[in-house]
Amino acid sequence: MFTDNQYVFIGSDLAGHGKSDGQRGHADSFDDFYSQITWMLQESEKRYPGLPVFLYGHSLGANLVLGYVEKGVHTVAGAIVTSPALAITRIPPIKLAVGKLMYALYPRFSMTNSLDTSGLSRDENVVAAYINDPLVHPLISARLGLDLINSSQWIRDQGLNINIPLLLLHGELDRLVKVAGSREFARQLDGRVKYVEIPGGYHELHNEPNQQEIFRIWLDWLDAIVKNAS
Numbered sequence: 001m002f003t004d005n006q007y008v009f010i011g012s013d014l015a016g017h018g019k020s021d022g023q024r025g026h027a028d029s030f031d032d033f034y035s036q037i038t039w040m041l042q043e044s045e046k047r048y049p050g051l052p053v054f055l056y057g058h059s060l061g062a063n064l065v066l067g068y069v070e071k072g073v074h075t076v077a078g079a080i081v082t083s084p085a086l087a088i089t090r091i092p093p094i095k096l097a098v099g100k101l102m103y104a105l106y107p108r109f110s111m112t113n114s115l116d117t118s119g120l121s122r123d124e125n126v127v128a129a130y131i132n133d134p135l136v137h138p139l140i141s142a143r144l145g146l147d148l149i150n151s152s153q154w155i156r157d158q159g160l161n162i163n164i165p166l167l168l169l170h171g172e173l174d175r176l177v178k179v180a181g182s183r184e185f186a187r188q189l190d191g192r193v194k195y196v197e198i199p200g201g202y203h204e205l206h207n208e209p210n211q212q213e214i215f216r217i218w219l220d221w222l223d224a225i226v227k228n229a230s
Contacts, residue, residue, distance in 0.1 A: 001215050010044050012036060018135050026108055026141035030151065033064050034073060041074050052077035052226055059083050059177065063151050070158040078165035078225050080218055082205050083174055086152045087181025099142045107143035119175035119203055126207040159188050166193040167221045171201025194221060
């Protein structure tokens with residue numbers, strides 16, 4: 001759909017994920033991720049000079065995109081984020097206490113992320129593919145886990161620093177990340193973000209049975225931004 005409409009994607013596996021180097025599920029700081037985003041933007045501008053560049057991030061990636069944009073590290077034409085972790089689901093108190101202790105003593109200490117894979121998508125084939133993917137791991141370090149939790153509050157606090165077009169989508173029935181966080185963030189920005197809540201949607205909107213509907217929302221928004229900028 002996107003390539004047919006003259007859009008191209010450039011991406012990379014985050015450090016500690018997929019085929020990238022590093023301890024699984026760990027980053028020394030969010031700045032490591034931000035450096036990767038800067039590299040991707042520079043690579044995009046080198047390959048496609050003069051064209052508008054947009055950022056896209058999902059879940060953890062959505063938090064990274066929002067934080068990156070709020071810091072004003074690099075100018076982009078706009079951003080699309082889906083299912084950001086702006087309101088963290090309940091974490092068992094003991095697990096949270098251990099995480100905080102190890103964050104101070106040994107931040108590379110890893111625990112299982114206790115991900116409810118059945119909440120990823122309403123498509124059972126997507127869930128099965130995730131479970132059987134050899135590049136998927138269940139780990140998260142104390143450093144990355146606490147940094148993600150802390151980022152949710154920081155992003156909300158810095159929301160008014162966003163000065164680019166922003167499209168935010170969240171599934172109504174997301175069990176992995178609270179949709180309430182996205183609702184409140186959209187209210188906080190008061191018209192400065194286009195918020196779309198997908199009825200019955202789970203966490204991975206791009207992998208839902210109605211993914212073409214989701215992609216059409218993205219595409220229509222992108223086309224409108226590009227047209228207005230031309």
